[in-house]
Amino acid sequence: MGSSRRSKAGIFLGFLLLNLIQLVLGRFVVEKNSLKVTSPDSIKGTYDSAIGNFGIPQYGGSMAGAVVYPKENQKGCKSFSDFGINYKPKPGAMPNFLLVDRGDCFFALKVWNAQNAGASAVLVADNLDEALITMDTPEEDVSSAAYLQNITIPSALIEKSFAEKLRKAISGGDMVNVNLDWREAVPHPDDRVEYELWTNSNDECGFKCDMLMNFVKDFKGAAQILEKGGYTQFTPHYITWYCPTAFTVSKQCKSQCINHGRYCAPDPEQDFTSGYEGKDVVIENLRQLCVFKVANETKKPWVWWDYVTDFQIRCPMKEKKYNKDCADQVIKSLGLDLKSIEKCMGDPNADSDNPVLKEEQDAQVGKGSRGDVTILPTVVVNNRQYRGKLEKGAVLKALCAGFEETTEPSVCLSTDVETNECLDNNGGCWRDKAANLTACKDTFRGRVCECPVVNGVQFKGDGYSSCVASGPGRCKINNGGCWQDTRDGRSFSACLDNEEGKCSCPPGFKGDGVKSCEDIDECKEKKACQCPECSCKNTWGSYECTCSGDLLYIRDHDTCISKRATEVKSAWAAVWVILIGLGMAGAGAYLVYKYRLRSYMDSEIRAIMAQYMPLDSQNEVPHHANDEHA
Known part of the structure; x- marks a missing residue:
């Protein structure tokens, strides 16, 4: 345990010594x-x-x-x-x-x-x-x-x-x-402003990381307008450090550096035993630099802003998505050449300089009126370091102050930033051409990818690669994004009108339910119509069974029976129904007769008995002796 602590202390002292050397040899310019x-x-x-x-x-x-x-x-x-x-x-x-x-x-x-x-x-x-x-x-x-x-x-x-x-x-x-x-705080020699953003892909460094992420998202729209109009020349930069030679084989340097200690970044969580490592940050920084270079070669350098904002949203460290697979998905959604970017990145395990990162380390050193870049994140405008909060309006003012008088673009003269990023490659968002649906929304902060709501039906997904209708009514909108087909007047659909928004091939079909559902040959796969006299014919979505000769197929029992036997059975069944009916009618008539006869006999007996004795319902005649005695 003590040895481990001494090792960690040694590596940090090494980095501290390196930083002190840079401060002594470098030059910090106070703006x-x-x-x-x-x-x-x-x-x-x-x-x-x-x-x-x-x-x-x-x-x-x-x-x-x-x-x-x-x-x-x-x-x-x-x-x-x-x-x-x-x-x-x-x-x-x-x-x-x-x-x-x-x-x-x-x-x-x-x-x-x-x-x-x-x-x-x-x-x-x-x-x-x-x-x-x-x-x-x-x-x-x-x-x-x-x-x-x-x-x-x-x-x-x-x-x-x-x-x-x-x-x-x-x-x-x-x-x-x-x-x-502040009018002379930024040089303004001509009608184009050159500016840099010194940034970092790490999103686990607390307040400053959150501030940087929010700034990039907010400033993207204005930055792309200025770049597309040719008013600015933007370059992103990333700070890296090198590991002192004496420590290149240490565990700490290996976890924080690539190319054998030449390019390093601090551990994101400052914990060498868990989470992401410093070299993960260096590799993603390198990827973002190469995204800019490849986009710049295709005359679309502003795509860098799309990649960085999308990567922040789709691939955060907190969700354990800060990796190559997630980055590649973002690159593909923006239509960038993945192979060119990988070629630009080179081999992070090579014991040699990486040309891209070597250039970045050289750029950290101040030149001319600009001092060394030591504050991260920061903006450099016309070779002067911006001072102040990284906030859209404030940075835009600094950029606009860098234009020669009367050459400022209209975006500097108005607070409105009008653009529609959804017109170019659908903003890299999900799109269903058949149904004319898109997840791209244009806002004053640039485009966002959010699954739409159509006729009260909510589409769910990441907004970049997929959006699927969910809930009641989903099958009415482009069949819920599921497979459907019609042949010979018969229609089948894989859409299930439920909350899950899943697609499932209907009975008689197999497949993913989204792109395809193939007919199942029940005659082969389900072994239908297996009785000796049966003959099976596959149909689209079902099957038909017939029997040879004068036989009738009973599907529930998968058997064939004689049509004549069926007719005889049917005739006897009719006879029995008639006989049972006559029997029930006779029994009913007999019961009615017995009831009426009994009622008649009861009334006659009561009449005879009433003549010879009083009935319970009649009063007795009173005697006179009782009257006298009273």
Whole structure:
């Protein structure tokens, strides 16, 4: 156990050493925007500020406001509502830019508290005399995940000396007005924007993975419009690391790397004993790069967005579908050449460089005005790293800021993104041409593949490869997607009108019930008509049996009997029916006679007896002696 822990510690120290070497040799560039003080005159001028890597910077635009400095909660680590402070501007007043001090809590928490208090932007004052740094998001935890994705105001870090000037002016009673300007934050030399997305196929890294997945789905529609119109040139990138030579034979490197330690990714669950491994992520990253290259060669680079979003939906790690088989299904549904992609990927077990991943590692190193890519995920626009929340509107603003003035496409001048991805290859979704049905739906976020509802009947399936009608009425719609055929005026169907939505060949047929049902030759397979005098003839969906000579076939007993014997039996049966009927009629008449005779005799006897003795129903005649005595 101790040896295993030391091994794990060694590999992590190796990766840590590698990262430290890259930080020393590499170059991180802090992206800045301009901060211009318009009043008071004592500090009037232009200053640098570092754009925060969260919230929504107003790329391509500017924002004017008045700087305020709180008397309490000056670091902004607590909710300003606890102090009864509100920075929401009154009608007609300038927006408030809240100045807070660095320290004691995350940068993002300071901005979140300021946003809740009504501030329109935040300036964080550095507490050290140092060059500006980029304020990044904290590592995900329960508390930070609740607010990180909801920060919408811009923020910037300012130098300690400049912050002291602002505080002094505010304490002296001056109104400090500033203008935050992002118009030069992105170079805009011509009418085409070149941008990159540094991403990852791993979907088990918590908040940042979820943020990336949601961004890709939301931004896909706008990205494809810009790419199809020739307004942008997009390139996806994936970060990989290499395993130090001393550790290439270790269990950890073998599980996290391909090509003998040359290209590695961290274990998705950070658990070497279960789940997916780092090399699974590297292979899928490589596949997605090759999808882009093959799509680009066919002049349709925008298909990469379709593959990535479909893979996220259809092949998630949580459902144990993050594998080659699922990826191949997505590739085929989009009409891409699977063999070309596999050829591009090469052999992950080869002890040699992979040309595609080698190029990716070289691209991580900063060139020109762009620094090393160390924040993942991130967007690079015209060789400048985007800072801020990965959100559709914010990134689109950054892209549009990269166009030369007056050359912006219409998508930059309107919030509407109109497209219909279902017109091209049905969006890669399920389609039934015969019934003119499709699972493709075009939305403002791009197309989605969802099984349709037709005349109240719900189709069920994954929306990509299959959709099957389910429930009552399903057989009325294209026969429920099941087999059906008509011959010689006889029709058969494999559709069962039930909730399961299954197709089953009817009696007399065999097959899958969907594509085909073949007639069963009952004369051979079921051994029908086996009596000596029987003769079997197969028909479509059934069979016919006849008997030789003057014989009649009885199907229930699979036997032949004489027609004459049948007639004699029928005649005797008729005679017996008549005799039984006459017997029953005679018995009935006799019973009626006996009943009426008995009734007549009873009435005569009663009449005779009434003459000689009183009956129970008659009263006796009273005597006179009783009257006198009374």
